[in-house]
Amino acid sequence: MPSATTLDFATAAINQSLTTAEKIGLFSLMVRIRRFEQTALKHYNGGKMGGFLHLYIGQEAVAAGTISLRGPDDHFITAYRDHGHALAVGMGMDECMAEMFGKQSGCSKGKGGSMHFFAPDKNFWGGHGIVAGQTPLGLGLAFGLKYLGRPGCCLCYLGDGAVNQGAFHESLNLSGLFEIPVVFVIENNGYSMGTSQQRSSAYAGCLAQRADAYGIAWDVIDGSDIYEVRAKTQIAMERARNESKPTLLEIDTYRYYGHSVADANAKKYRTPEEIENYKQNHDPIILYRRRLITEGVLTDESADAINTAAAAEAAASAIFAEQSPPPTIADISTDVYWETDHNTPASRIGRHFFNS
Amino acid sequence: MSRILTYREALREGLDEELARDPNVVLFGEEVAQYNGAYKITEGLWKKWGSKRIFDTPISEAGFIGMGIGASMLGVRPVMELMFWSFHSVAFDQLVSNAACVRYMSGGLCNCPIVIRGPANGGTGVGATHSHVPEALFAAFPGLKVCTPATPADAKGLIKSAIRDNDPVYVMENTLLYGTSGEVADPAAGDHVVPLGQAAIKRPGTDLSLIAHGRSVLHCLAAAETLQAEHGINCEVLDLRSIRPLDADAILTSVRKTHRAVLVDESKPFGGVSAMVGMLIQEEAFDSLDGPVQRVCSIDAPAIYSPHIEHEQLPNPRRIIKKVLNLA
Numbered sequence: 265m266p267s268a269t270t271l272d273f274a275t276a277a278i279n280q281s282l283t284t285a286e287k288i289g290l291f292s293l294m295v296r297i298r299r300f301e302q303t304a305l306k307h308y309n310g311g312k313m314g315g316f317l318h319l320y321i322g323q324e325a326v327a328a329g330t331i332s333l334r335g336p337d338d339h340f341i342t343a344y345r346d347h348g349h350a351l352a353v354g355m356g357m358d359e360c361m362a363e364m365f366g367k368q369s370g371c372s373k374g375k376g377g378s379m380h381f382f383a384p385d386k387n388f389w390g391g392h393g394i395v396a397g398q399t400p401l402g403l404g405l406a407f408g409l410k411y412l413g414r415p416g417c418c419l420c421y422l423g424d425g426a427v428n429q430g431a432f433h434e435s436l437n438l439s440g441l442f443e444i445p446v447v448f449v450i451e452n453n454g455y456s457m458g459t460s461q462q463r464s465s466a467y468a469g470c471l472a473q474r475a476d477a478y479g480i481a482w483d484v485i486d487g488s489d490i491y492e493v494r495a496k497t498q499i500a501m502e503r504a505r506n507e508s509k510p511t512l513l514e515i516d517t518y519r520y521y522g523h524s525v526a527d528a529n530a531k532k533y534r535t536p537e538e539i540e541n542y543k544q545n546h547d548p549i550i551l552y553r554r555r556l557i558t559e560g561v562l563t564d565e566s567a568d569a570i571n572t573a574a575a576a577e578a579a580a581s582a583i584f585a586e587q588s589p590p591p592t593i594a595d596i597s598t599d600v601y602w603e604t605d606h607n608t609p610a611s612r613i614g615r616h617f618f619n620s
Numbered sequence: 621m622s623r624i625l626t627y628r629e630a631l632r633e634g635l636d637e638e639l640a641r642d643p644n645v646v647l648f649g650e651e652v653a654q655y656n657g658a659y660k661i662t663e664g665l666w667k668k669w670g671s672k673r674i675f676d677t678p679i680s681e682a683g684f685i686g687m688g689i690g691a692s693m694l695g696v697r698p699v700m701e702l703m704f705w706s707f708h709s710v711a712f713d714q715l716v717s718n719a720a721c722v723r724y725m726s727g728g729l730c731n732c733p734i735v736i737r738g739p740a741n742g743g744t745g746v747g748a749t750h751s752h753v754p755e756a757l758f759a760a761f762p763g764l765k766v767c768t769p770a771t772p773a774d775a776k777g778l779i780k781s782a783i784r785d786n787d788p789v790y791v792m793e794n795t796l797l798y799g800t801s802g803e804v805a806d807p808a809a810g811d812h813v814v815p816l817g818q819a820a821i822k823r824p825g826t827d828l829s830l831i832a833h834g835r836s837v838l839h840c841l842a843a844a845e846t847l848q849a850e851h852g853i854n855c856e857v858l859d860l861r862s863i864r865p866l867d868a869d870a871i872l873t874s875v876r877k878t879h880r881a882v883l884v885d886e887s888k889p890f891g892g893v894s895a896m897v898g899m900l901i902q903e904e905a906f907d908s909l910d911g912p913v914q915r916v917c918s919i920d921a922p923a924i925y926s927p928h929i930e931h932e933q934l935p936n937p938r939r940i941i942k943k944v945l946n947l948a
Contacts (some may be wrong), residue, residue: 614817
């Protein structure tokens, strides 16, 4: 596996072309994702939100790096660990935090929750709760682009736990068979909930290698290096856009927290040393901060200022969420059918709802 | 002006007209294109429309149905064939967690204008795995729509409405109806569309309401003739046509007129369509009833294979007549 110690992906054309402002933007985005989630965790623990909270902390360079490559017709879909992708496509902290607080001002009006963020206007199609259930949808978004004659591609993210689901393999086969412009991105954080990759997957060299069985190109990426993420993902996106061919990427990354905050065994199925090693030596934000200071793009002071601003933005989003009204009982019955929401003639024929 | 078409031809004509009307309509599924359809519903359409508009998929129901759902969010209007609705179970997550819920979970930001169609019936000697009738199952998921045409005219009219609808519509047909014939309006006479959610009185009557959907409607019509001729009982036959949306008004109106109802339903009794319809009548037309609502459902077991006895597991005219005479 190539590693950042032997190749410097800063020299890739796609990274050489980054302006100072864009580099600061990438760093800021990763910091904002982390601060947002740390704030969410605080309020989750404070009982302000229900359900699960699947934190992305440690994986930020994946969403930030890949989504930074987007063009106007590129689309994105992911699973339930979706906060990073949401902020990366440009969703605001307010609407995302409010969604987790279950408020009307949330991105899904409080109907989706942490796992189900959506922003179709930003080409972001969720936020899906069932492991690998989103992979046929990502395939379909890319099929739709091809059918409609649009030049883009779809990045479909999944965790390493999703690689053993049938729907994913069906999607891989269909993507190769029909030459669909989709890039499947395995965010390999090493654990499918509490089961390590070694205990859950049969594989030879790596998970992405399974693409060979379908005649699909694949690559492995060090997810702690945002430059490597961008350089290699760019190749896959160009393959999709220009040749209408799929790619399977495996981006090695790590999550500091459990599968979700409710993961009681988060520190039992792995050693404290393993977590500490990642934090010290592979944290994508620390590494990029160091890099940008070396490049002269950031100073310690300016990096700290970005961090402070992100923390303030996150704190403000929690206040916004706290102060927003919850959905009403009447809201339960909207957004079920397009036709009834739009009060179309079709919606006035027959009974759509069966409340007693 | 109308012509006699088979149910199969009527469905095909409906698909063909919608392919012509909207370039975003695309048909796919197993054997639908080059093979001309396992049940020949799509015969000739591949030759006419080409591989962009109609194409074959591998046997990957979760994969290709999910693909259709994803594409529909971008504005494509996929019409997907399940060779048998019985195969729904291998795509269940896509059918109920994605198609039914994506609009809701996104707070109305997404919609999913897909159609999934195919046969859903017993009675053909293919045993339990190929004889599921899941219309009540899917109608139980808010966000989904389900219809079950019984006649060629309704097959054409409902498939066209389903394709134009902006929500996911699951069209459940019947292999035993594909070869049946009936009048269908000539396209020259105008667009033949049957709205979702509108039942039809297929035989007016005064003494008792037989309420059914799908092939059971034909059994009710046959039973009604015998009941009239041999017993002087004048049954009304109400064809639900759509399960969700459901024409509750038509059900209640018929029951308020006849004061008796027998629900005929190829579903199993537990949670079947008739369970919902029966509850609806009880809640909203109780005072109009002269007796308890009765049901003729499939006998409550997995579908038996034996061709000698299979038809007795399903609703049939003999069972309907017996039930009506017991009530009368």
